[in-house]
Structures are given as structure tokens and as C-alpha cells.
């Protein structure tokens with residue numbers, strides 16, 4: 001398709017965002033062109049908007065950012081057989097090389113040469129996006145556009161929750177942004193016995209309660225470790241899902257963990273974190289796993305089945321829906337932290 005489209009760009013290596021007319025991307029033989037119908041905002045987009053140290057070190061300009069979206073296939077490359085125009089899709093945003101050790105041994109989610117949509121190549125805050133057909137994820141049209149758009153970050157929660165046993169387990173979810181909130185819901189529908197949600201923002205704590213948390217704790221008001229130990233009769237919890245990236249919360253998570261428990265770390269700390277390894281991990285015999293992206297494509301199949309099952313209302317976490325033109329305002333709301341998921345409509 002030849003023509004112009006509206007897109008949100010990082011034009012200069014500086015804070016901010018510009019909405020401008022740019023060329024509609026051209027597709028190669030293995031690509032598809034997708035008309036974006038909804039796009040949601042991730043913390044990564046805020047890093048790029050603010051142009052922090054990570055963004056400066058990683059993102060080249062000009063770059064269209066945004067990577068969580070849903071839309072309609074409008075054009076397919078010559079060699080594409082899996083999709084046709086009219087298909088409703090979202091996408092896995094980690095484009096893997098297919099050739100490295102990890103890709104060739106079933107660990108593509110930690111590909112050494114990964115290219116991330118909206119970070120290393122143009123993204124989804126635009127009317128159209130071109131992507132390899134191999135990462136497009138066909139979605140039933142009965143799934144609302146808003147919900148279709150959030151499958152990618154929801155997949156992070158799915159990956160973290162099911163990285164180990166969760167049924168009948170006591171769980172701490174530390175940090176209740178959208179991924180933490182979905183993790184609460186997943187633990188609930190999976191039969192976790194007691195769910196503790198830790199989060200300083202009270203709107204998010206209310207959402208955690210709505211998603212099924214048994215205890216919603218503001219770590220500034222109560223000592224969460226003391227509280228968790230009291231409820232678990234001194235044992236500590238079986239599982240900690242760390243979604244905050246906050247160094248103090250990470251240490252508290254390990255303190256609240258029982259001997260032999262599991263910690264899945266997803267939240268990204270901005271700097272190195274000091275931890276008493278001997279007591280936090282070694283003597284506890286703790287199992288610690290890093291959670292990066294989604295397992296390809298196991299997590300996506302699981303996500304599809306969870307959505308089909310209909311037990312979990314993902315939409316509870318969407319607090320704002322705004323037209324694409326109000327992206328900057330949406331990014332400012334994200335910065336304030338006073339929100340769940342924000343979805344842009346086109």
C-alpha cells in the first residue's frame with residue numbers, strides 16, 4: 001500500500017513525542033501490513049517518551065514506538081500462507097533470529113539477537129504496522145479490540161505465574177501495575193490458596209482486590225513481611241511474583257518467602273540491587289527464575305485458552321481508553337502511576 005499515515009515518533013534524541021505524517025511501511029515477501037485498531041501503552045513506551053538512560057542506550061531515532069496492539073491484516077507478502085487480508089491479529093513483539101543457540105534449542109524467548117517491535121524497529125503507535133507474518137497472532141473477532149491489544153503484556157503475567165506450581169499455593173504479588181494485577185487474577189482462577197498483593201498506590205490496590213487478592217497491603221502502612229508471616233503462621237509464602245522492580249520490595253519478597261519457595265522476577269530494577277544472598281536464597285534453598293517476555297509460543301497458546309475459558313476479566317485492568325491523538329496525555333497519566341492499563345483507539 002502506498003500513501004501516508006499518522007504515527008507517533010521519537011524524532012529527536014530527547015524527551016517527548018511527535019505525531020506526524022509518515023510513509024505507510026512497505027512489506028517484504030514474508031511480511032504482513034496491519035491496520036492498527038487499538039494500541040496499549042507499556043512502561044517501555046514511557047521510558048522512550050522520557051528518554052531515560054535505557055532509552056538513550058538502546059533506541060535509534062527516528063523511531064515509531066509502541067508495541068502492544070491489535071488490528072486487521074490489510075496486505076500480505078507474496079510468500080505468506082498463514083494469513084489473509086481481513087484476519088484480526090495482535091503480535092509477539094520479540095522478533096527472534098531463529099539461528100542462535102537459544103532459538104535452536106527451544107528457548108527463543110531469550111534469543112541473543114532479539115529485535116523488539118517499537119524499540120529496535122518501528123512500532124504500533126501508527127495507523128499501520130508491517131511485521132513478519134511469523135509473529136502475528138490470529139485472534140478471534142469475538143475478542144474485543146481493547147482486550148486483543150493487551151494479550152502481549154498479559155502473556156508476561158501468564159509466563160510468570162505458570163513458571164512453577166501455583167495451585168493451592170500461597171502467593172505474594174509485589175507491584176500491581178497491569179501485569180501484577182493480571183497475575184493476581186491468574187492465581188485466583190488457578191486455585192492459589194492465599195494471595196497477598198503489595199502496592200503503594202491505593203487505586204491499584206483496589207483493582208488487586210477486584211482481581212481476587214485476599215490481602216491488599218500498602219508497604220508504607222504495614223510491614224508486609226510481618227503481616228505475611230503472621231497469616232502464614234510463621235512459614236512464609238510458597239511463591240513470590242516480583243513485578244515492581246523496587247529494590248526494597250525485592251528484599252521484602254525474599255524475606256516473606258518460605259524455605260524451599262519459588263521467586264519469579266519480572267519487574268526491572270533501574271539499578272543494581274543489594275541482596276543478602278546467604279539468607280535470601282542459599283540457606284532458604286529458594287528457586288529463582290528470571291521472566292523475560294513470553295515463551296514462544298507456548299505462552300500464547302495458553303493465553304488464548306485462558307481468554308476462551310472466560311473466567312478472567314482482563315478489562316478490569318483497563319482504566320483509560322483514549323483516542324490515539326491524545327497519546328501524550330496518556331503517557332503523562334502513565335508517568336503519574338495513577339492508572340491501570342491505558343488503551344488508545346484509532
Ligand code: ZN
Nearest residue numbers: 097100103111
Ligand atoms: Zn535467536
